[in-house]
Amino acid sequence: MTAQLSDIGQTTIDLLVELVRNGCENDLTPDSGQEIRSAETLERFFDGAPVTIRRVEPHPGRTTLVVSVEGSDEFAEPLTLLGHTDVVPVDRAAWSHDPFGAEIADGQIWGRGTVDMLGLTAAMATVTRDLARNARPRGTLTFVAVADEEARGGLGAGWLAQHQPDLFSWGNCISEFGGSHLPVRDGSDAVVVAVGEKGAAQRRLTVHTEPGHGSTPWRRPSAVQRIAEVAVRIAALQPPASHEPLWRDFVQAFRFDPDTERALLAGADDDAYEAFGPLARYAHAISHLTVAETVIGAGRAINVIPGTASLELDIRTLPGQSDDDVDRVLRTALGDMADEVAIEHLISEPATASPTDTELYRAIEATVGEFFPGVPVVPTIGSGGSDLRFARHLGGVGYGFSLYRRERTLGEVQGLWHGTDEHIGVDDVDLTARALHRLVARFIGA
Structure with missing residues (x-):
């Protein structure tokens, strides 16, 4: 199984396992979450890479990490990858796998947060480190490992948007809820991308x-x-x-x-x-x-x-x-x-939505087309919330992006969010990491 993965996919999976095992359960109280554990994991992950790292901690242990790769052209469009490191609580007795064991079995990684959204957060970190090490981008790339998303961001993205809105660019943002497939009635394919919520x-x-x-x-x-x-x-x-x-x-x-x-x-x-x-x-x-x-x-x-x-x-x-x-x-x-x-x-x-007539959305369409040629991209909105709304409130655009195999339908992926026995396919993590790498390189000119 491992031999079939790309290098960037394997690195993402190794990091995902660590993030799941940190067990940053957010029960909506200020002292829960303790995302500082994952912030420290990520600081070790970026050790030695040519990046700038800043910590933000509005409440003890509720740590957000901001990792930046400075672009070579101050006029080039920046890109921000918004990942979150907290997860919703679990009913341990109902799980057939240890929810914080990150067990890999039957081609799946089992654990709370694998889908929402530690898998994508790990891919964001891996892509950011790889680009920092190997190519200076034209536009500045920022990866933000945000705390408190599951409690609507009061100690995370919402706090940053209110108290430190200039810490990084909110102009072009990528986060969760995208990349699964629609069960089109004639058997053809379509990939969804969240443009709002x-x-x-x-x-x-x-x-x-x-x-x-x-x-x-x-x-x-x-x-x-x-x-x-x-x-x-x-x-x-x-x-x-x-x-x-x-x-x-x-x-x-x-x-x-x-x-x-x-x-x-x-x-x-x-x-x-x-x-x-x-x-x-x-x-x-x-x-x-x-x-x-x-x-x-x-x-x-x-x-x-x-x-x-x-x-x-x-x-x-x-x-x-x-x-x-x-x-x-x-x-x-x-x-x-x-x-x-x-x-x-x-x-x-208020509800928020970003237009589809933007350079970032066109880059998403082109990237999906690389991996699924000729497949249409369907913009949709999330029925729940994400940190992307703060980007939109501040005048930026935000889209949900990842990529799943053809058989991973929107309904199947949605059913795993906050659910018992949450899990994600090893090959889906690999595909997301490779697709995100292409998207980032395409948009910021790496």
Whole structure:
């Protein structure tokens, strides 16, 4: 197996094993993660290479490493590779492999973060070191091993964007979510590249009634009853489908029969999404404002009728949808209850998307074409978030890029993100490392 790998692929796999074993679990608390372990691994990895290394640590142990290769032409376009080193927690008992053992078996590397996104982070580091050692680029190349991505970047990319936005260039960025294949209905191929992601518009809905003793409930309205009615009304929400070009291009890439394509583009038939098979939920998510009821709270004592109850909503917006749009949708759904329900804004971030008419996107298309000649590249958006949104907020462009073998479909790869027994193919790591090397060299002129 090892003999079949490229040198850059083998180096990437060796580094990936170390990063997985560091076990930088981020449980959303400030003291978790401890990405300093992977920062130290990467510092050793770059030891002796002609690079500039800077550490950033907004909180003890939450370390981001910035590695730069200075370009020879100050006017050449720079490129930044945004990798993250934290991973989501695991339920160890549910895994059939040690989640932090990085075991290589059956052509796969098993472990938390192999897909999201330590495999790509390792490839970014390997490509950066190789180019630093062997060719001075025209444009400056920066590799950033970011902390805290899994908690929305408050101690990572978000902190950097707010407090040290000039530490490196955000103008052209590459990160996760790209390179898998679509199961096109006629058997042909298509490769997806993320050009954007949905926004966050989290809300807490609260109702108030008169509290009372649980022994005398007659004609006493309960906040539990009222919030239950709120939940029923919100659950019945049916936001309209997107009519944006990104959704149209995604649908057309599957080459459905004309009736199915029309139904999906019109957005009038939810059953039409079944045509996507395992990708149905994802397809529905990237074509709609989505509202998920996730947390409910009311009462503390069993003998007290509560006077306050709340419902929290995980709402994800499409590009162009504002906080005001979200509140209008909620009030419409609440109907005659709207005036008695308080709507509180929690985390709110707009959706972001980068154009496809850029030099970096064209470089991505050309690179995919090298490895999969004649295969179209389909731009799409992520249903969740990534650090690329900070680049877009600062005026840059950002795309998700890696590359998988032909049989690795978008649905299969998505199913591994944050999942039990997360794993990645050894040959997929090798392919990603080689493709990323070509992309970087093409774009910065190495």
